[in-house]
Amino acid sequence: MIKALLPIPSICGFTGVECWSHDENRVLSLRLSNFGLEGPFPRGLHDCTSMIALDLSGNRFSGPIPSCIAHDAPHLDLSNNSFSGEIPDSIANMVYLNVLNLEYNQLGGQIPERFNALRRLTAFSVADNLLSGPVPALLRKFPASHFAGNQGLCGAPLDECPGKGRGWVRIIGINNESSIGAAVGFVVGFVAAFYSLHWVVFSTRLRAYGFRV
Template identity: 40%
Template sequence: MATAGFIYDFVGVSCWNATENRVISLELRDLKLSGQVPEPLKYCRSLQKLDIGSNALYGTIPSQICSWLPFLVTLYLSDDALSGYIPATLGKCTYLNELILSNNQFSGAIPYALGNLSRLKSLSVADNHLTGTIPLFFNRFAKEDFTGNSDLCGGSKCGGLSKKNVAVIIAAGVAGAAAALLLAFGLWFCDKCQKVN
């Protein structure tokens, strides 16, 4: 029995053409899928677009994903329950134009290896639990692409102080100086009193 092209009509599956099973795109968004990012993706080596967002996926992004899918151009993993670190090996997906990881539970720092993605045009890591500094090579992306990560900082803000913290430090300094002056005046006054007596 001939099987060429049998998956062409599956929902969310696009093949190179109707006569073969070389999958070019998987768009399985909002299909109530659960479980981890599946290892059998490695059999879709021609895949250029993977969109499995808005499901109930959990666990980590497989560190081998760029080895499995070496021609990946678009990766949408948003609005799931994925966690762990963003793997530095994503920097090996050299054809990647879009990387959308927003609204998950990723933690840790944004890997500097993602700077290898010279073709990257669209990026979002918003609404996760990321920490550390936004690498400078991501300055071309909008602030909204990084919001919702309370311990993530970028640009001149990193390691700096907020206006509120600066005000507290100034107030503490003024109060300390005033207390030192009062103490010095008190000691001087007591010394004068003793000399008079």
């Protein structure tokens, strides 16, 4: 019995998938916000080099964000998930990135300094994560609310990073230590001289040929 071959459905017909054209399975954008998806970052997306937008927000994805995602996509939204680990600095290679939303995850470490290369960014947020360290200079143009909820983050537009005046404090500390050392040296020298004087006086009384101090 010969079975009829069913046509393979095009990925372009799936919900949340937009293709460049109906004639080819080249994904233009993938918008899967609030789909109830879970698990690690989908490996198949590594090969979607033609995408210009990736939105996985509002799901239950977990684990690290891979170092190579969406390549040159201008729009990347991974917010409201449970991604953990550090933010990969390879995202800085996405030179056409306009929107980067990583808020409401469990990301730790620092915001990569290489993000200063993302000069096309018009929207950025890492609020409510576990990040620490200074905010890169290029990102300081965004509101403080876009960095809120990270107890370790500092620098404009947030509070000044601790230790900014540490050099001045250190100088004062050294001066204080020097003063204390000098004072201790003076006291020790005075006590030593005092007892030496008494010892000489005592010795002169015992010796007929003693000398006066």
